[in-house]
Amino acid sequence: MRPVLDAARGRRSVSRVTDAAPDDAELVELLGAAGRVADHAALRPWRVIALRGTARERLGAALAEASGLEASDPRGAAKLAAKPLRAPLLLAVVAVRTPDHPKVPEWEQDAAAAGVAHLLSLLLDEAGWGVMWRTGPHTRHSAVASAHELGEHEAMLGWLYVGGRPTGWRAERRTPSDASTRLTTLPSRA
Template sequence: MRPVLEAARARRSVSKVTDVAPDDAELLELLGAAGRVADHAALHPWRVIALRGDARERLGAALAEASGLGASDERSAAKLAAKPLRAPLLLAVVAVRTPDHHKVPEWEQDATAAGVAHLLSLLLDEAGWGVMWRTGPHTRHPAVAAMHGLGEHEALLGWLYVGGRPAGRRDERRVPRDASDRFTTLE
């Protein structure tokens, strides 16, 4: 079987990871490959921000602020603030839009950025890392955007939570999906 097909069939999200994570050199190598997704007009409408250490705590504080819970429900706010600490590395995937492009609408630019995120998650999984793509109701909140230093034409798509894959998780794979109910042929 072809290696890419096998990797795609074997991929699965890993929600609980260990405290080890890939270094920047490995991430740059994988991003170089992930950046080869279809990209109309070669706009490269994406970027990735690595959050490690205290940056994860600052993200947690921004998520708690975005929730509006604060003093009204300190326990829920604290629980939300702790979510980014579930992995030693979060990779924020950002769509970098060129507004009113004459050939490439913004939705297509977002699709390219999402393609990079998915391919990066597949490459990380294949490299032996535990990965899960997470989003949430506060992904587009101004406090969360400010924490990431997003520009005017940038939008956060979510985070890849990355860490070591716990022992035994590689063998717990899903059966490939029967896609026949999602496939149509027109002649």
Template sequence: MRPAQAAVRARRSVSKVTDAAPTDAELLELLAAAGLVADHAALRPWRVIALRGDARARLGAALAEAAGLALDEHGGAKLASKPLRAPVLLAMVAVRTPDHPKVPEWEQDTTAAGVAHLLELLLDEAGWGVMWRTGPYTRHPAVAAMHGLGEDEALLGWLYVGGRPDRWRAERRRMPDAAERFTTLT
């Protein structure tokens, strides 16, 4: 089996991670590789925002605001604590060039999502626990403002990254029946 295929087959989401986290330098090295994803017109329609320390609590407050919950309410406090589940969150952002003559916005979004997925694979292969999370407030204006997103940017979600616990259950995933999803036209 080729190394890329082995990495894809071995990848598992890790929902509970330790406080260990990759450095910015380590993240930049992996991101440089992930950034080689197929990219029509070489627009590089993505960016990544690392949230560490208090930035995670500010995200939690923005999520509670988006939900219309006060931080001192049980639901608000619970929602606000979710970004604290990992020592670093990587906000994956689609950076769109509107009305591009060759590359529609949906294609730019797929490139950004490709970078996110490759980065997730590379983090997993490097031994980090990682899980891609989204939610109903990903595109809310309060959450966008917390990240400092521009008018032509959209948040795709966050990679929650941390150390893998000594004992974590790597769930066996059932391989999809590719033949059910594959068609050949001649």
């Protein structure tokens, strides 16, 4: 039995979720496990911000502002502002960078934060929650950073939209990718 392999193979994004969501105690437990990703120098270069209720509306307003559509296309701006309301819980994944670290460049710190996001999405899926990682063209806009109260050395990586799986939800069957086309071996040299 290979439970981690089975969990990874079974994971599917869930774009439509119900209003149920994990509580903070469950999130802390899952985040504690997700935080075990490879992390050079143990910097823990990440944090997660939970957005529930009206906090999602603040994000929507920031996305609309970032788009610049408020004056030219108010309907488009309103549609964009409603996107964070698609799930009862959004988990903003933030890279917390230590600039000019002597051993760990910023790209590696971002990679560790992205690893936490991916592992957290897998753990949430395995716990029975519907999850979808979303980004977009405004992810790193200053209005979005301000809405999340990000610090000077922090950068948004995206949001995990989390909620209950709808009744009758079934994971779609996907044709497995041929991983052999993605693996190469560097030949040894004498």
